[in-house]
Amino acid sequence: MNKVVSIESAIGGNSMAAFDVEQARADFPILSQMVYGKSLVFLDSGASAQKPQVVIDAVRECYETYYSNVHRGAHFLSQRCTDEYEKVRAEIAEFINAPSENNVVITSSVTESINLVAQTWGRKFLKAGDEIIVSEMEHHANIVPWQMLETEIGVKVRATPIDDNGEFLLDSFKELLGPKTKLVAITEVSNVLGTIVPVREVIRLAHEQGALVLLDGAQGIVHQGVDVQDLDCDFYGFTGHKLYGPSGVGVLYGKADVLNSMPPYQGGGDMIEKVSFHGTTFKQPPHRFEAGTPPIAQVIGLGAAIRYVKQLGMENIAAHEQGLLAYATEKMNAVDGVRLVGQAREKAAIISFLIDGAHPFDVAAVLDRQGVATRVGHHCAEPLMDRLGVVGTVRASFGLYNNAADVDRLVAAILKAKELLL
Amino acid sequence: MNKVVSIESAIGGNSMAAFDVEQARADFPILSQMVYGKSLVFLDSGASAQKPQVVIDAVRECYETYYSNVHRGAHFLSQRCTDEYEKVRAEIAEFINAPSENNVVITSSVTESINLVAQTWGRKFLKAGDEIIVSEMEHHANIVPWQMLETEIGVKVRATPIDDNGEFLLDSFKELLGPKTKLVAITEVSNVLGTIVPVREVIRLAHEQGALVLLDGAQGIVHQGVDVQDLDCDFYGFTGHKLYGPSGVGVLYGKADVLNSMPPYQGGGDMIEKVSFHGTTFKQPPHRFEAGTPPIAQVIGLGAAIRYVKQLGMENIAAHEQGLLAYATEKMNAVDGVRLVGQAREKAAIISFLIDGAHPFDVAAVLDRQGVATRVGHHCAEPLMDRLGVVGTVRASFGLYNNAADVDRLVAAILKAKELLL
Amino acid sequence: MSTPSTQYEDFADALEMIDDEDMRFEYIIDIGKKVKDVDFPDSLRTDENLMHGCMSQVWIIDEVRDNKHHFRGFSDAIIVKGLVAMMTASFSGLTGDELQEIGTDHVRRLNLGALTTQRQVGMMAMLETFKKFGLTGGGTVAGLRSAGI
Amino acid sequence: MSTPSTQYEDFADALEMIDDEDMRFEYIIDIGKKVKDVDFPDSLRTDENLMHGCMSQVWIIDEVRDNKHHFRGFSDAIIVKGLVAMMTASFSGLTGDELQEIGTDHVRRLNLGALTTQRQVGMMAMLETFKKFGLTGGGTVAGLRSAGI
Numbered sequence A, B: 001m002n003k004v005v006s007i008e009s010a011i012g013g014n015s016m017a018a019f020d021v022e023q024a025r026a027d028f029p030i031l032s033q034m035v036y037g038k039s040l041v042f043l044d045s046g047a048s049a050q051k052p053q054v055v056i057d058a059v060r061e062c063y064e065t066y067y068s069n070v071h072r073g074a075h076f077l078s079q080r081c082t083d084e085y086e087k088v089r090a091e092i093a094e095f096i097n098a099p100s101e102n103n104v105v106i107t108s109s110v111t112e113s114i115n116l117v118a119q120t121w122g123r124k125f126l127k128a129g130d131e132i133i134v135s136e137m138e139h140h141a142n143i144v145p146w147q148m149l150e151t152e153i154g155v156k157v158r159a160t161p162i163d164d165n166g167e168f169l170l171d172s173f174k175e176l177l178g179p180k181t182k183l184v185a186i187t188e189v190s191n192v193l194g195t196i197v198p199v200r201e202v203i204r205l206a207h208e209q210g211a212l213v214l215l216d217g218a219q220g221i222v223h224q225g226v227d228v229q230d231l232d233c234d235f236y237g238f239t240g241h242k243l244y245g246p247s248g249v250g251v252l253y254g255k256a257d258v259l260n261s262m263p264p265y266q267g268g269g270d271m272i273e274k275v276s277f278h279g280t281t282f283k284q285p286p287h288r289f290e291a292g293t294p295p296i297a298q299v300i301g302l303g304a305a306i307r308y309v310k311q312l313g314m315e316n317i318a319a320h321e322q323g324l325l326a327y328a329t330e331k332m333n334a335v336d337g338v339r340l341v342g343q344a345r346e347k348a349a350i351i352s353f354l355i356d357g358a359h360p361f362d363v364a365a366v367l368d369r370q371g372v373a374t375r376v377g378h379h380c381a382e383p384l385m386d387r388l389g390v391v392g393t394v395r396a397s398f399g400l401y402n403n404a405a406d407v408d409r410l411v412a413a414i415l416k417a418k419e420l421l422l
Numbered sequence C, D: 001m002s003t004p005s006t007q008y009e010d011f012a013d014a015l016e017m018i019d020d021e022d023m024r025f026e027y028i029i030d031i032g033k034k035v036k037d038v039d040f041p042d043s044l045r046t047d048e049n050l051m052h053g054c055m056s057q058v059w060i061i062d063e064v065r066d067n068k069h070h071f072r073g074f075s076d077a078i079i080v081k082g083l084v085a086m087m088t089a090s091f092s093g094l095t096g097d098e099l100q101e102i103g104t105d106h107v108r109r110l111n112l113g114a115l116t117t118q119r120q121v122g123m124m125a126m127l128e129t130f131k132k133f134g135l136t137g138g139g140t141v142a143g144l145r146s147a148g149i
């Protein structure tokens, strides 16, 4: 009965009182779907999270009762919709503890958030020879935009290493840092390994060198929330669809003076002060960076998602996920031939793994047939795959709605995969 | 009874049989909303159209039953969601008669579509002294991105004039065209005046000079559909939210050879072939231009919108709207002191107007209080306002769900505005 | 809540007595119509006196007499002209210190349901301007702006 | 629909007789497991023989004897290996002309519900490659590619 006890302590315990996962599961309609006749075990939240009913309903309600284009209208619906839309900007600011809603730029994804910084701040302030430090475990979204600046401007992108456990190496980072470093662009949490990067230290050290820091919070905000002022990062990007919000919306936080110093990104409606063929002037941030009709209903859905996780409590979600992570790690380690990829001391609830002698694609396919949805491949982190010397991994990533039974189903499916494939 | 007959012939007649506006109205839940205790008359579809239930339901169904990130997953939901998503790309291709779905790039809005062309094609192929021709009645989305290239590269943006009726002047355009012209970026339909631009002629003439043509189809596709191969345009952009689809999704069509010649726009996941710190290669179009998680549920909603308008029939919608336009024009011309701004021979169902002696903001505010939602201001077309010598206009823009009663309510509200304001 | 002026009370009472929103809206229009061009001649409609960030143009001047601030204003649109008239009349005749006592609740009593958020924001911006005039002892809108206040 | 080969019929019949999707899935895995590394030695797993656009790596070779095409293939993943084995066995022994007769319906009979769209697309791509070999009379995958076929 050893195992059972460990389940209880891992998943239950203190957090049980504050956070009822079964109740939370009921909020997500998709979780009652059947897949190949089996009930769905969704372990792919790292790619995109499922949506609670309140988010789906917020989007629907917007379209059904008050939808209209925002900012440009003086009629009732337009005003109502603008109010709801801008209210969410304030809620986002509060959620990440930004000084003001003016620090919050609405984008279509964190990918766009990062490209925006590269193409505005980067093109304005960087010159040939300047260095941008990323880590070896970045998502392509936090590599390719900087590589494009390499080609364009001649800046140099340098990758700070990790060790074989997937641990971020602060000492190596310190060595890379130097007077040429103008920007450190680092993920808060690795989407492949789950590694929690010591970003507070990273930021402090970078600032000592006079470099700015952009955090890719795509995974970080989901598992642990964020306080951008406390961290003192210069930019913070995240994406709505991983935070239980709609697809098609992202956020870029920036410090006021930095945002103010940046030229516009895209040109169009809503970001201008005055347009004429003799000269055009632009609005202040955040509107300067928001050309055209924004993702209106998606922002409203994101607002609902933020209210939802706040109501559950980010600490409760984090505690619950840490319990799942501990439980899953223990159970998977107990399976012969399963190798966990990424064993950093501090991890978010993301587990990459391999089965010795089996191709990860085959493993994921067998898991899928058991109703267990995982992701397989390079997870948009090819340099990390190269570093680890693997073609890919199978990744189980947990969300607030996963429970111990999901872990048990995962382990059972892994056993089945071994049986079929080896 | 003269008036009644003209109503019938304008709104009813042949199209009545094929298109039942009352039935269509029932498809749009928001139309039963009350505004200040009055039933809503929505005449702001030019800014953003309302959504039929099938679109709202398609988005909801996606989130509730098969949502997952696309392209990167091998599990059931991911596969299902990718299939639905890519099916829409094919549907869009068919709807605009693109040769293949590979000509269809998903963006977040037509604003992004145009910026994408400016920042990839423009920065690669244009040099100082090259000329881009736009018209005097462009939306800012089709001015500012080119002005940004003016600053960046030194190209020259030239505006081809209109006459006082808002008619596009082909002869003047011919004079502007020359060997320096590299791109003609023109709206199909003016969002302020309703003018239908003779784009077929424009394209033919531009091609004779070896210039490419980008059409801003934001308004055009809604009122008349499009056949990109028949027109032979090189680029065509439109935005989903004006075509009765969700916010947060747009489209860029490009000819295959042109798209193939273009470097990527944003960097990130999904648009790469291989990423490493030694060199990164990119996918073929359209994926090359789609970095990061796309607007998944929004694309699916756009698919539903396209199926919806196709089922009603674009010709039926166009005929119905032309009937409304004729009826509204007649009724508004009959009101003393009302001045229609934009009297081109060929117009889509967009009417800008002013009341002599009243400020347009006051007029729109009074209309709003009568439950009639119009838009007021410069409509993101300040250069056009300057050209017309007005601070702004009140704009009534019609959608497929408007009916003769909406026109009557508009006219009644105009009379009320005159009574209160003059 | 203190009473800034009898004009303020009159407006507030009048608006409270009207229990139909449409009528309240028309009441504001009526006030706006009463403001004539001659009350605020072209010579005052300068960039110096122009408030930024309004949907329509709004000019405001502050005349200080006996340490009391007397505001006048104008707009090119009638509804805004009505609101400007209400605001300037309501909060004129106060000292700089007294102006600091005026809160958003005072404005809210005037700006009933008939107004869009955008207009409410405009009214609050006007109040802010009045209070800044109170703090600095007068000047012009442009003066406040260039002083960065 | 014509019968390309007895192997084809065997596969199709076997899959049709299994009426449980999970079992069909396992049947493909079993086929894949039967393909041994020695059947397709490392020396053949070259870029020349590599098909692009597959989730896992797929190598295909075409050996032409008596004008008949004999395909062999391999993959690093078992399920794909099973599919490759089914495809190569089913459509081997045909002339170039006969290969052109093979249609997507033939493949569809093999690729039952157990497969994801992505895999179905992969199988159709394999068929296309076979037909191209048939058209050109043989060669390598890389040869087809560089000929732009």
Ligand SMILES: Cc1ncc(COP(=O)(O)O)c(C=O)c1O
Pocket: A269, A291, A292, A293, A294, B046, B047, B109, B110, B111, B112, B139, B141, B142, B187, B189, B190, B191, B216, B218, B219, B239, B241, B380
């Ligand atoms: C002609 C025209 N072009 C471009 C746009 C911009 O569309 P969006 O804001 O969806 O990018 C609009 C609509 O506002 C328009 O009417």
Ligand SMILES: Cc1ncc(COP(=O)(O)O)c(C=O)c1O
Pocket: A046, A047, A109, A110, A111, A112, A139, A141, A142, A187, A189, A190, A191, A216, A218, A219, A239, A241, A380, B269, B291, B292, B293, B294
């Ligand atoms: C760490 C990290 N960064 C960036 C991204 C990109 O997010 P999106 O595709 O929403 O732009 C992801 C998710 O795929 C991620 O996990």
